[in-house]
Amino acid sequence: MVSRKEWYARVNAAWPAELPPLTADEAVKAARKLWRWGLGEKYRSKIEVTSGNRYTWERYGVLSVNPTSTRHGGGWDAFIHDMSHLLWRRANGRDVKPHEKGHAKFELSMRKEVLKSAAGSVARSRKNRNRKSRPQ
Numbered sequence: 113m114v115s116r117k118e119w120y121a122r123v124n125a126a127w128p129a130e131l132p133p134l135t136a137d138e139a140v141k142a143a144r145k146l147w148r149w150g151l152g153e154k155y156r157s158k159i160e161v162t163s164g165n166r167y168t169w170e171r172y173g174v175l176s177v178n179p180t181s182t183r184h185g186g187g188w189d190a191f192i193h194d195m196s197h198l199l200w201r202r203a204n205g206r207d208v209k210p211h212e213k214g215h216a217k218f219e220l221s222m223r224k225e226v227l228k229s230a231a232g233s234v235a236r237s238r239k240n241r242n243r244k245s246r247p248q
């Protein structure tokens with residue numbers, strides 16, 4: 113049986129990889145995508161960009177995303193970490209423990225999802241750039 117600690121080790125091992133920098137636009141887009149991915153429904157409320165040491169979190173129907181957080185390794189790390197807790201709680205209710213084993217699996221698959229979609233957008237922009245040049 114895989115222990116909780118081992119699951120979190122896997123979460124960290126799935127990183128780092130080549131990702132575009134987490135800009136404000138990228139964070140808003142990724143938040144929408146991950147919401148749909150994690151909860152199976154479209155996020156219809158407001159998303160705003162925040163900064164400083166605030167978490168990426170939803171309060172009073174506003175999803176605040178912080179692309180410049182320095183917590184939890186900053187950048188994508190912090191963003192995915194916070195989003196995974198937010199969506200985990202949304203999916204499982206308020207009483208769920210934040211670091212139970214199921215959460216680590218969830219965070220790991222969220223990271224894989226981000227990598228997959230980042231790889232897709234890198235490939236697409238490369239394709240656009242190279243449209244008239246040699247095929248890859």
Ligand SMILES: [Zn+2]
Binds near residue numbers: 193
């Ligand atoms: Zn955590």
